[in-house]
Amino acid sequence: MGVAVSVKRVALAQRAARLTPSMPAPEPHGVISLGSGHGSPGVFPDLNEMARVALTQYRPETLQYGPTLGLPEMREWIAGYMKENGVEGVTAGNVLVVNGAKHGLALVCRLLLDEGDAVVVTAPTYFTCIPIFKTFGAGFIEVSQDGDGMVVSELDDTLARIQREGRPMPKLIYNVPDYHNPAGVTMPRERREALVRVAERYGVFVVEDSPYRRVRFEGEQQPMVKGFDRTDIVFVLGTVSKLVAPGLRIGWIVASTEMIARLAQLKSDLGSCPLTQRIILEFCRGEHLDAHTRRVQDIYRKHRDTMVAALRRELPEVSFAVPHGGYYLWLTLPERIEADKLAPLALQEGVEIIPGSRFFAGKGPKGLGAPKNHMRLCYSHAEPEEIEEAIKRLARAVRSIES
């Protein structure tokens, strides 16, 4: 018997499976994970009082269906957040509350992508976005990245060539401009503006994925890419996951009202959770957020400093740019060391890392193949003493290859 009809997208889903970076399971006993982008449990705030208020004072709202677009006050708060970040003209009408930023990305893909479309990503790029794009049947155009983020002049050249050759333009440019995942770099103002101008010129949407913006340790806050957007081509993805707690599953999309209306039609879930929206609203409005933000910055700055010092001491042969915020360090190993081979050795030594190959969507910016000697280290989740120990273990793994 059995079912003869074809299941759509099986091939796509299976192709994506090889790269699906599901959040790692809890590490085996004794293994220290520098792999996942989990938050440190110690930074999560106490939300008991906010939950009590949400479940008593706001009970008719929090246990009922909520509005498809999100709680009006939540959307107002997000619009205010955009304004605080220097983006003028954003109102609640430009905001859709979603179930985390990744859910937002999937909705933007549903809105924009047809199978066979191309998307522009940096090389390396955030690895969770790769299978998401693949499940929508997208291909990749990879653009190089330097210490200032995406090399926009290369993007410009690439799009000019596509236009000259009469090939279809990519549908969108995906980027993490602040404290890039995995590269840790931040785009300066000029490059952000140039990115928007290039996107305008060729008619390509921009997705500004901005989870780490307030996890800033030092240096000037750069303006948001959205701030340079004159023609409503930038979609912003935001979230409370990296600053407050991932477990609430609350994120948002900021875009033109027209795009928000279309995205809401595709959302199909009868609204994101009003209970967790109200909890986070109570937290953000109760003046807890500023103190919490400083605490998060202080804790993760210490994590980063610990990791940077340990690397310089234990592994002087690796190079990296010191990130001024975010969760990640992107290491360049000596060329003879392949991170794909190092990762299992490191695990044997008791430290989990993610090899750099996972962060390349294709064959690299010039089709020359993804470099093999990178890895991403996450300093958010492990405690400082664990980070110290983990880097020692990693150094032992490197030595075992070199000997």
Add this chain to the structure above:
Amino acid sequence: MGVAVSVKRVALAQRAARLTPSMPAPEPHGVISLGSGHGSPGVFPDLNEMARVALTQYRPETLQYGPTLGLPEMREWIAGYMKENGVEGVTAGNVLVVNGAKHGLALVCRLLLDEGDAVVVTAPTYFTCIPIFKTFGAGFIEVSQDGDGMVVSELDDTLARIQREGRPMPKLIYNVPDYHNPAGVTMPRERREALVRVAERYGVFVVEDSPYRRVRFEGEQQPMVKGFDRTDIVFVLGTVSKLVAPGLRIGWIVASTEMIARLAQLKSDLGSCPLTQRIILEFCRGEHLDAHTRRVQDIYRKHRDTMVAALRRELPEVSFAVPHGGYYLWLTLPERIEADKLAPLALQEGVEIIPGSRFFAGKGPKGLGAPKNHMRLCYSHAEPEEIEEAIKRLARAVRSIES
């Protein structure tokens, strides 16, 4: 300037927009809503203690990223729920936790549907599913419904004709077999089994949408459609929205492990909210659920009885089947009364109803056009005294048409 690239699915989304039944906004002052499928605020349980436990005892779990498939204990609980409902062989591996049943339906659509595919629905069908299917580019095959639900012999004839004519089979059959939304009818055992056998014969998947199953007032509980599934062609959609509270946004899909793995790849949201999963788990496992279920049944039975009595008294010319569970009454008006014209008159009288036309996906089972003299009344949300008053107002609106 402006962006020249095409936004995918705009046409589809706009087409769907005309039918998008977003949850109605709160009714204007004084208007009683018999439109929405909202729960009665009085039936929502007090979840304060469960939230406190979730945010203290389970804090590292509830504020962190959760597993993509759902909390293991939540999936175990759902597997147990399936077993309690007579479906053998379901384990946690057959369960994906999602953000409400509609989110589950959208995922099943992403897995199965290509643009241009057909789906089978009843006439009438649950109206929120119509725009969801449309955003995936699906067309509709409508099958008649009688007092025993979907007329499976008609489905069989329809599929046989499609096969004979060499046309593509529909991809799935969507149905609400228990206390159907909007028709209020329940499929007896024989018809459920026949549905699965027909689906097997022609190789079509079945989606058993089961939100109201435990909102049962009297009569025998029929076996789940999934219970007759020998070849893993039935997807079950479940939810806590209609029994506990919609605000938690927790639902699930039950299917083969292979399909669950593929659906999880398409989910792209890094897991449903672990906090609300833990809250509902604490509620369900703390032996609150049985007492709560009886309370929900008692309250909504009273709502239904109030509405049935009021209709018989105030509008003896309308006919309806008395539902043995669920939230809805499906009225047949005298043929001369068009519900689309009645609805605005009813609103003027101070009662909101949804005309039956909204519940037909196309031109009716035989392409003869959707009947115009139906409406759906929801008795869950309004209190009994409001229901009494609302039916009086509705009767005045009917009289105003007839005079």
